[in-house]
Amino acid sequence: MNVLIRLFEQYGYISSQCRDALEKNVQTFHMKKGELLLKKGQLSGSLYVLEKGFVRGYYLVSEKEIDVWFAFEHTIMGSTYQMYKSRASLEYIQCMEDCIVHAISNQVLLRLYREHPELNLISRRSTEDYCLQLEQRAFGLQTMSASERYYNLIKELGDDFHRIPLGNIASYLGISQETLSRIRRV
Amino acid sequence: MNVLIRLFEQYGYISSQCRDALEKNVQTFHMKKGELLLKKGQLSGSLYVLEKGFVRGYYLVSEKEIDVWFAFEHTIMGSTYQMYKSRASLEYIQCMEDCIVHAISNQVLLRLYREHPELNLISRRSTEDYCLQLEQRAFGLQTMSASERYYNLIKELGDDFHRIPLGNIASYLGISQETLSRIRRV
DNA sequence: TTTTGTTTTTGACATAAATCAAAAAAGGTT
DNA sequence: AACCTTTTTTGATTTATGTCAAAAACAAAA
Numbered sequence A, B: 001m002n003v004l005i006r007l008f009e010q011y012g013y014i015s016s017q018c019r020d021a022l023e024k025n026v027q028t029f030h031m032k033k034g035e036l037l038l039k040k041g042q043l044s045g046s047l048y049v050l051e052k053g054f055v056r057g058y059y060l061v062s063e064k065e066i067d068v069w070f071a072f073e074h075t076i077m078g079s080t081y082q083m084y085k086s087r088a089s090l091e092y093i094q095c096m097e098d099c100i101v102h103a104i105s106n107q108v109l110l111r112l113y114r115e116h117p118e119l120n121l122i123s124r125r126s127t128e129d130y131c132l133q134l135e136q137r138a139f140g141l142q143t144m145s146a147s148e149r150y151y152n153l154i155k156e157l158g159d160d161f162h163r164i165p166l167g168n169i170a171s172y173l174g175i176s177q178e179t180l181s182r183i184r185r186v
Numbered sequence C: 001t002t003t004t005g006t007t008t009t010t011g012a013c014a015t016a017a018a019t020c021a022a023a024a025a026a027g028g029t030t
Numbered sequence D: 001a002a003c004c005t006t007t008t009t010t011g012a013t014t015t016a017t018g019t020c021a022a023a024a025a026c027a028a029a030a
Helices: A003-009 A017-025 A078-083 A107-115 A117-142 A144-164 A166-173 A177-185 B001-010 B014-027 B080-085 B106-115 B118-143 B147-164 B167-175 B179-186
Strands: A027-031 A036-038 A046-052 A055-061 A064-072 A092-095 A101-106 B026-033 B036-038 B046-052 B054-061 B064-072 B092-093 B099-105
Touching: A003 A017, A017 A101, A017 A107, A027 B001, A046 A107, A046 A144, A055 A101, A064 A107, A064 A144, A064 A166, A064 B118, A078 A107, A078 A166, A101 A107, A107 B179, A117 A144, A117 B064, A117 B080, A117 B179, A144 A177, A144 B014, A166 A177, A166 B054, B001 B046, B001 B118, B014 B099, B014 B106, B026 B054, B026 B106, B054 B099, B054 B147, B064 B147, B064 B167, B080 B106, B099 B106, B106 B118, B118 B147, B147 B167, B147 B179
Parallel strands: none
Antiparallel strands: A027 A101, A036 A092, A046 A101, A055 A064, A055 A092, B026 B099, B036 B092, B046 B099, B054 B064, B054 B092
């Protein structure tokens, strides 16, 4: 069965009609490392589920890339602003390894919310989880030193941590690459 | 009509049965400045809507209070972890002015989600909005200097900004009160 | 008005982290 | 192996911010 549906089901019951509708509308992509899943300014986007590989979400601010999240296999992800507001995306999503991605276009998803109200419950819960993650991230940035944030991220990500290039970790932690290198030296 | 229901309706249609159910279960509290709406460790909580006054959410970490959000009148708020996970609250919520608060207990709300599925849509959207706010907050903490964050907050809150004591602003921005004072001197 | 307690500011100094420039190390490619 | 590119580290220096102690300003209460 599709990874996307399996992940959705962790959040709540899905009727067989709803599952059919989802299955019919899921598209699967094979992407190469480095390719972009979504660009800033793009109007149409999707909700994605990663089956293989890992991706990052980042902003481009005056020539500089700012990494704001990473997602590994078996994760639901997307460009929140684009999805929630049906507006041009503010962020880029890039494959950091060769990836297999399942996607449901936003337009379709909005229709499915209407046709299958149970999806609202699933989406509510998954959004709630994301909120809790974001609160933790903000709290870390608000209260922890650079090295505390570094060790905290290691603990949070476990083995996946080592798949992320150091430059991207520094960006995500909001510190310079040099500082990160010095933290690691100890 | 109840402020809570009016705010909910901004996010989606509410049937009259659902409205009745909400109205029957809303409790209204009058609280004095300084009183706690919710304490860390408290198992039962509510989703709150502020009609008057303003409150803060904060954590207590090794004797120190860390402010993580402020809410002003006509805002939906609560202790996310407590609400989303039905667990003991991790945070405190305190009235910073005399307040009028409308509340729906969490237990009841979970029942209402089942009995009135349309509430899931409303809650999904309101949670989505909160996510976008959180992302902005995290981004600010990740990329901006202390003074940039300060001026950013002023812009974000407008007049309400001046209702917040400086100590709480410093805490929320993740800087020392002395640094805040020096930023303001200029 | 005086007293008391709290909030805010100031000054001196210590520490954390950024920046700039360059070297070293690691990975691919021919 | 030799070459090129990218990533990571190192050293020197600057800048931003924290800490500690005290003074000043403000607000509430007697």
